[in-house]
Amino acid sequence: MNNPIIALLGNPNVGKTSLFNRITKLNQKVGNYPGITVEKREGQVKANNKTYRIIDLPGTYTLFPSSMDEEVVFNTLVNKENSFRPNLVIVVAEPTNLKRSVILYQQARELGLPAIFVINMIDEAKEKGISIDIPKLEQLLNTKVYETNARTGQGIDQLIKNFDATPPMYVSKFQLPPIANEALEETKRLFPLDTEYHTWQYLAKGEVSFLSKEKNDSIQQIRDKHQLKAEKLQKEEAILRSKSLDGNLAEIYTKDDASNKNKTNAIDKILLHPVFGYLIFFGILFLIFQAIYTWSGPAMDFIDGLFGDLAAYTQTTLPAGPLTDLLSNGIIKGIGGIVIFIPQIVILYIFISIMEETGYMSRVVFLMDRWLRPFGLNGKSVIPLISGVACAVPAVMSARNIENAKERLVTILVTPFMTCSARLPIYIVLIGLVIPDTKYAGFQLQGMVLFVMYLLGIFAALFSAILLTKIIKSKHKSFLIFELPTYKSPDWKNVALNVWEKTASFVFGAGKIILAISVILWALGSFGPNDKFSKAKEYVTQNNPNLSGEDLDHEISSYRLEHSFLGYLGMAIEPVVEPLGYDWKMGIGLISSFAAREVFVGTMATVYSLGDEVDIEDEATKTTVLSKMRSEINRNTGLPAYNFASGISLLLFYAFAMQCMSTIAAVKRETGSWKWTLIQVGFMTGLAYFSALIAYQLLK
Amino acid sequence: MDNLTVQYLIVGILVLAAVWYVVRNVRKSLKGKSGCSKGCGCSCGTVEKPQKAN
Structure with missing residues (x-):
C-alpha cells in the first residue's frame, strides 16, 4: 500500500491538531468533507519509503455523534465503503483524562480498525502529579503506547517510524449490554x-x-x-x-x-468569578473591539493609500480609455476592497486563536452561555456578535468556532445586525442633518441618538435570533457539556497557521464574488444609455458657462453619474423608495451602498457635485457636505430632501439593511449556501424597508 | 479594429465574465448543487454520493 491513510482520533483539547501539524510539518491542506462544510484537514508525511495521508478527524468524545462534526467521525470509521476510512487509527489522549480516550480506543478497535494509542501533552503528567504505568496500559489495550509532546516535538519521530508496526489483534473483553x-x-x-x-x-x-x-x-x-x-x-x-x-x-x-x-484552579477562581469573571471578559472584549477598530487603522490606511496610488498610477501611465478605467476604478479598487479587510481579520483571529490555545475560550463559553441561550444562541456566539461592532466580515467568519450547526447558522445570520463601523459615517451625516445639536436631560441629543442606533442593532440581532430559532430545524440538540481544559501557553505555530488559513479563506473564497460585483457596479456607473452620458462635458459646459477647474469637473462627474445606468437605476427605483421619503439621488446612494456602506457618503458627495474623495470626519468637509445636503429639495414633495422624517427613515434603513457585499460574500462562504445568504438579504432588506416606511409615514 | 474598440471589447468580456460568475454561483446554490452546508441546520450528515453498506 503506497499511500496508507492514518486518522487521528481523539477527544477535543487533547492536542490532536498540534500533533497533526507536527507530523505533517505544515504539508497539509484544509478543505471540506464532500457535501458539507465541516473542515477536513489532510496532510502528508513521507517516511519509511512511503507517503502517508494523515487525516485529522474532528474531536469527539464518543463514536455516537451529537453534532455534524462527530457525524463525520462516525461515517469515516464505521462506513467500510468510505473513501477516507483509515488503515490505521491513532487515538490521541492527554494525561488528565485517560478513561475517555481508552473508551474511544476500544470502540475503534472493536470496529476492526488497527489502532495505536498516543498520550500527548506528556509534560502535563509530571506537572499534575500524574503517573501512568505504560507497560500495564499497553497490556490492557493490546497495542503500543507512545508518549508525545506536540509542542516540543518530543516522541514524534518515534511515532512516525512506527506507522507500519501493525498492532496485535485485539480481542475485546467488553460485554455489550x-x-x-x-x-x-x-x-x-x-x-x-x-x-x-x-x-x-x-x-x-x-x-x-x-x-x-x-x-x-x-x-x-x-x-x-x-x-x-x-x-x-x-x-x-x-x-x-x-x-x-x-x-x-x-x-x-x-x-x-x-x-x-x-x-488552573487558581486562575479559574478569578476568571470564572460571578462578578470579576464578567468584568475581565468584557475588558478583554473591549480590548479586542478596540484592536480591530483602532490597531488595524494604520494598516488599513496604508492599504487604502497603496491601492489608491496604484489606481492613480495605472490611470496616469496607461493610455486613457475604458480598459484603463476598469483596471483602476473597477479591478484595482475591487481587489483593494478585499485586501483592506486583512488587518481586521488577522487581528481578530490572533485574539481568537490565543484564547483557544490558552484554554480561555472555554471559560468564555461557560460565562456567556446562560445569557445567550434564551435567544437560541450559544456562549461562543458572543465573539462574533461583539466583533460585529467593528466589522461583520471577520465576525461572521469567527462563527466557525460554534459546533452546533443551527446555532452557528443563527449566529451568522444575526451578526450583521450589529452596528458596524461602516455605518458610522452614515450615522454621523444623517444625525448631523436631522437631529438638533442640543442637550436633553443634560446629555448631548445627537450622542444619545447614536447610542440608540447601537442598541437598535443589538435588539434586532437578539429578536431575529429568537425568530430564526423557531424556524430552523435542527437534527442535533444542543447541550452545554464540555470540559474546561487546563491553561497552557499558546502554541504560536498553531496561532500563525490558523490566522493564515482564515485570511486565505476570505481572500480567495469571498474575494472572488466581491471582485465580480465591484466590476459590475463599476460598469453600471461608467456607462450610460444615451448622449447625455457620453456628451456630459458638452452639456454641462454649455449650461454652466461660469464654472471652471475643479468645480466644473465635479459638476461633470455628477451629471455623468445621474445619466449612467446606475443613475437611471436610481430613478427607476424612485417609485419604490418614494414612500420612504427618498428621491432618486438617495436611491443612487442606496444602490452604491451595496458595495460597501461607507460608499454612501462618497456617492452623495459626487451626486451633490463635491467630488468623491470626502473625509466625513474632517470638520470642514463635513460642514460642506451637510450644508449642501440640507439645501436639497425633494422634487416629489417640494420639501427639503433631508428632513426629520426622511432622516429617521434613512437611519432605520441603514440600521437594518444588509448592504455590504463583503459581508454577503462572507456569509455565503461560511454557510456554503446562496439560499441562506439570500434569505438573510431578503429578510434584512424587508425589515429595513418596512421600518423606514412606517417611520417616514408616521413622522412626515 | 482601432485601439479604443479593442479596449471596449475586452471590457465587455470582463464585465460579462463577472456577471456570468455571479449568476452561476447563485444558480448553483439555489439548485442545491453546492451541497448541504455547515450552517444550514438541516440533516447534513451524508457525503455527496452516499455509500451504501451491505
Whole structure:
C-alpha cells in the first residue's frame, strides 16, 4: 500500500491538531468533507519509503455523534465503503483524562480498525502529579503506547517510524449490554459484518446516514420489536464501559491529590468569578473591539493609500480609455476592497486563536452561555456578535468556532445586525442633518441618538435570533457539556497557521464574488444609455458657462453619474423608495451602498457635485457636505430632501439593511449556501424597508 | 479594429465574465448543487454520493 491513510482520533483539547501539524510539518491542506462544510484537514508525511495521508478527524468524545462534526467521525470509521476510512487509527489522549480516550480506543478497535494509542501533552503528567504505568496500559489495550509532546516535538519521530508496526489483534473483553442481545442477533442476520460491535453501532446509532431508508427502517423495526431506544442503548454501553475500566485503570493511573490545587484552579477562581469573571471578559472584549477598530487603522490606511496610488498610477501611465478605467476604478479598487479587510481579520483571529490555545475560550463559553441561550444562541456566539461592532466580515467568519450547526447558522445570520463601523459615517451625516445639536436631560441629543442606533442593532440581532430559532430545524440538540481544559501557553505555530488559513479563506473564497460585483457596479456607473452620458462635458459646459477647474469637473462627474445606468437605476427605483421619503439621488446612494456602506457618503458627495474623495470626519468637509445636503429639495414633495422624517427613515434603513457585499460574500462562504445568504438579504432588506416606511409615514 | 474598440471589447468580456460568475454561483446554490452546508441546520450528515453498506 503506497499511500496508507492514518486518522487521528481523539477527544477535543487533547492536542490532536498540534500533533497533526507536527507530523505533517505544515504539508497539509484544509478543505471540506464532500457535501458539507465541516473542515477536513489532510496532510502528508513521507517516511519509511512511503507517503502517508494523515487525516485529522474532528474531536469527539464518543463514536455516537451529537453534532455534524462527530457525524463525520462516525461515517469515516464505521462506513467500510468510505473513501477516507483509515488503515490505521491513532487515538490521541492527554494525561488528565485517560478513561475517555481508552473508551474511544476500544470502540475503534472493536470496529476492526488497527489502532495505536498516543498520550500527548506528556509534560502535563509530571506537572499534575500524574503517573501512568505504560507497560500495564499497553497490556490492557493490546497495542503500543507512545508518549508525545506536540509542542516540543518530543516522541514524534518515534511515532512516525512506527506507522507500519501493525498492532496485535485485539480481542475485546467488553460485554455489550445484555438487554439488546436478541435485537443484536437479528441485526447480525440483516448485516453480516465482520465484528459484533460493528453491528451494534448500526443498532444503537439511530439513523445511519450511509444506509438506505429501507435498511434504516428495518433496524428501527428491530428496535421497536424489542422496545429499545437508540439513546438508551448508547447510554447503557457508555455506563458499562466506564464501570469495566474503573478497576483496570486504578492500577495504571494514579494522581497526587495535592496537585488539585494547581495553577488552573487558581486562575479559574478569578476568571470564572460571578462578578470579576464578567468584568475581565468584557475588558478583554473591549480590548479586542478596540484592536480591530483602532490597531488595524494604520494598516488599513496604508492599504487604502497603496491601492489608491496604484489606481492613480495605472490611470496616469496607461493610455486613457475604458480598459484603463476598469483596471483602476473597477479591478484595482475591487481587489483593494478585499485586501483592506486583512488587518481586521488577522487581528481578530490572533485574539481568537490565543484564547483557544490558552484554554480561555472555554471559560468564555461557560460565562456567556446562560445569557445567550434564551435567544437560541450559544456562549461562543458572543465573539462574533461583539466583533460585529467593528466589522461583520471577520465576525461572521469567527462563527466557525460554534459546533452546533443551527446555532452557528443563527449566529451568522444575526451578526450583521450589529452596528458596524461602516455605518458610522452614515450615522454621523444623517444625525448631523436631522437631529438638533442640543442637550436633553443634560446629555448631548445627537450622542444619545447614536447610542440608540447601537442598541437598535443589538435588539434586532437578539429578536431575529429568537425568530430564526423557531424556524430552523435542527437534527442535533444542543447541550452545554464540555470540559474546561487546563491553561497552557499558546502554541504560536498553531496561532500563525490558523490566522493564515482564515485570511486565505476570505481572500480567495469571498474575494472572488466581491471582485465580480465591484466590476459590475463599476460598469453600471461608467456607462450610460444615451448622449447625455457620453456628451456630459458638452452639456454641462454649455449650461454652466461660469464654472471652471475643479468645480466644473465635479459638476461633470455628477451629471455623468445621474445619466449612467446606475443613475437611471436610481430613478427607476424612485417609485419604490418614494414612500420612504427618498428621491432618486438617495436611491443612487442606496444602490452604491451595496458595495460597501461607507460608499454612501462618497456617492452623495459626487451626486451633490463635491467630488468623491470626502473625509466625513474632517470638520470642514463635513460642514460642506451637510450644508449642501440640507439645501436639497425633494422634487416629489417640494420639501427639503433631508428632513426629520426622511432622516429617521434613512437611519432605520441603514440600521437594518444588509448592504455590504463583503459581508454577503462572507456569509455565503461560511454557510456554503446562496439560499441562506439570500434569505438573510431578503429578510434584512424587508425589515429595513418596512421600518423606514412606517417611520417616514408616521413622522412626515 | 482601432485601439479604443479593442479596449471596449475586452471590457465587455470582463464585465460579462463577472456577471456570468455571479449568476452561476447563485444558480448553483439555489439548485442545491453546492451541497448541504455547515450552517444550514438541516440533516447534513451524508457525503455527496452516499455509500451504501451491505
